Amino acid sequence: MEFNFVSSLFLFVTPLFLFFMARKYYASVKNLPPGPRPWPIIGNMHQMATNPHIAAANFAKTYGPLISLRLGTRLLVVASSPEAAMEVLKTQDRHLSGRSIPDALQQSFIDYYFVWARDCNEHWKSCRTLCRLELFSLKAIEAQSNLRNEKLAHMLDFLNNNQGKVMKVEELIFTTLINTLSNILFSKDFLDLNDEEAAHRLKFGLFKILENSVTPNVSDFFPIVGGLDLQGLRKDNLNHLDELSSFSDAIVKERRARITNSKLMADHEKDFLDRLLENNFTTAQINILVLELFIAGTDTVVTTIEWAMSELLKNKEKMYKVQEELKKEFNCNSIMKSDLSKLTYFNACIKETLRLHPVVPVLIPRRALEACEVMNYTIPQNSQVWVNVWAISHDPKVWEDPNTFKPERFLGSNIDFTGHDYEFIPFGGGRRMCPGLPSGVKSLQTMLAAFIVGYDWALPNDEDPSKLDMTEKFGVTLQREKPLELIFSRKE
Numbered sequence: 240m241e242f243n244f245v246s247s248l249f250l251f252v253t254p255l256f257l258f259f260m261a262r263k264y265y266a267s268v269k270n271l272p273p274g275p276r277p278w279p280i281i282g283n284m285h286q287m288a289t290n291p292h293i294a295a296a297n298f299a300k301t302y303g304p305l306i307s308l309r310l311g312t313r314l315l316v317v318a319s320s321p322e323a324a325m326e327v328l329k330t331q332d333r334h335l336s337g338r339s340i341p342d343a344l345q346q347s348f349i350d351y352y353f354v355w356a357r358d359c360n361e362h363w364k365s366c367r368t369l370c371r372l373e374l375f376s377l378k379a380i381e382a383q384s385n386l387r388n389e390k391l392a393h394m395l396d397f398l399n400n401n402q403g404k405v406m407k408v409e410e411l412i413f414t415t416l417i418n419t420l421s422n423i424l425f426s427k428d429f430l431d432l433n434d435e436e437a438a439h440r441l442k443f444g445l446f447k448i449l450e451n452s453v454t455p456n457v458s459d460f461f462p463i464v465g466g467l468d469l470q471g472l473r474k475d476n477l478n479h480l481d482e483l484s485s486f487s488d489a490i491v492k493e494r495r496a497r498i499t500n501s502k503l504m505a506d507h508e509k510d511f512l513d514r515l516l517e518n519n520f521t522t523a524q525i526n527i528l529v530l531e532l533f534i535a536g537t538d539t540v541v542t543t544i545e546w547a548m549s550e551l552l553k554n555k556e557k558m559y560k561v562q563e564e565l566k567k568e569f570n571c572n573s574i575m576k577s578d579l580s581k582l583t584y585f586n587a588c589i590k591e592t593l594r595l596h597p598v599v600p601v602l603i604p605r606r607a608l609e610a611c612e613v614m615n616y617t618i619p620q621n622s623q624v625w626v627n628v629w630a631i632s633h634d635p636k637v638w639e640d641p642n643t644f645k646p647e648r649f650l651g652s653n654i655d656f657t658g659h660d661y662e663f664i665p666f667g668g669g670r671r672m673c674p675g676l677p678s679g680v681k682s683l684q685t686m687l688a689a690f691i692v693g694y695d696w697a698l699p700n701d702e703d704p705s706k707l708d709m710t711e712k713f714g715v716t717l718q719r720e721k722p723l724e725l726i727f728s729r730k731e
């Protein structure tokens with residue numbers, strides 16, 4: 240009883256003390272970006288609760304394109320215009336290239352190895368270089384094409400055998416992407432389209448790690464109580480990490496033993512795991528990198544395809560146009576062997592989906608490694624920085640009629656998502672830009688084209704597509720609140 244009283248007092252007094260210390264500190268920093276007045280202790284946390292990307296976009300309307308907010312003792316700076324994004328991602332890229340590792344991921348050595356959660360250290364550099372060469376270069380993507388086609392063909396066979404049934408689109412795509420990736424990495428299928436249970440378990444584990452990492456966490460807002468893990472997020476993540484790592488652990492052990500016992504392999508026989516072992520990656524480093532590629536490379540693509548299909552269902556005339564364009568060029572089999580990047584309307588639909596539903600709505604938060612100036616305001620060291628891609632994409636000053644799905648806006652326009660057009664940055668920009676862009680775009684193109692060319696889609700219970708619920712759910716990725724379910728029937 241006495242302990243409870245003392246600890247409750249401690250938990251109340253400490254944040255209060257830290258809040259006033261932080262307030263004193265930030266008051267001494269001249270020239271912070273403007274923003275709404277923070278409340279004692281919680282700062283602006285209550286105003287950012289469910290949809291922080293929308294809350295921050297609304298504040299930008301009052302305070303301008305660069306705002307500052309207080310989350311407990313932390314300062315959050317949000318850039319919400321193309322100009323502000325350019326200053327963060329280009330002009331101050333070096334100073335603002337750190338990451339704030341969420342408390343839920345801070346466990347012993349594991350946090351050190353996460354690529355997206357770490358500052359640009361030597362391990363980050365070697366991972367990105369190896370991934371670029373072995374996974375995402377033009378040569379690598381070309382070399383993966385047979386494998387991608389094979390996994391896509393499995394998915395289409397599965398669809399053909401399940402015509403008329405209600406299918407969860409996300410599970411179909413997730414299993415196909417995981418198997419594509421697991422074959423590129425390990426030359427092995429991880430999942431079976433017929434085993435929903437296994438897919439569900441893996442997906443749940445991966446998404447739970449992500450979800451725990453972005454759940455508002457007292458330990459992040461008041462790092463001094465971080466060690467207590469009051470919400471149990473760190474512990475929960477450790478359990479998921481252990482379970483998921485055991486998956487690749489066994490494969491890595493087996494491969495090490497095989498390499499020691501057998502003759503040298505030819506270069507073309509090697510997969511990504513062989514390359515990692517050649518580069519002296521430890522088993523722990525491999526487990527984490529694989530996990531990270533699974534997390535980053537599935538959720539983003541699944542979510543974008545779901546949004547693209549939802550928009551095409553809702554917009555019949557756009558669907559008709561894209562079907563006509565694809566029909567002229569391909570049938571279902573030739574899609575796999577074709578260069579889909581020359582299809583202007585189809586690619587405009589993909590771009591428009593990424594604009595209207597930017598899958599990583601505030602990019603992955605950055606951290607100021609040093610104090611610097613953005614738009615003539617001071618960003619203190621260790622501030623967290625968001626680039627609100629969602630706000631830029633929905634700003635009528637930047638995009639005409641921004642809330643409408645209009646692929647036509649990209650026709651005859653040079654605007655692209657390569658990180659140089661700051662009004663359209665769904666893959667981010669600067670040194671932390673998404674390294675998986677070529678692979679992600681390839682998957683988006685092939686899967687979406689196969690669905691469009693091969694099948695008619697209907698909603699369950701004869702639901703009217705024009706009334707499809709398009710509510711978004713905020714997280715690291717901006718998903719559909721209700722997963723898309725469809726009935727596919729093969730086109731004649």
Ligand code: HEM
Nearest residue numbers: 355535536539599602603665666667668671672673675679
């Ligand atoms: C539709 C597909 C995808 C989208 C829209 C997307 C978007 C993003 C965004 C916005 C970031 C943060 C960039 C920043 O902070 O400036 C990111 C980071 C990252 N993405 Fe992607 N991504 C996609 C697919 C992929 C794929 C297929 C992979 C790998 C298989 C991947 C791996 C990564 C990694 C490792 C990072 C962390 C980079 C770092 O922090 O240095 N992504 N992605």
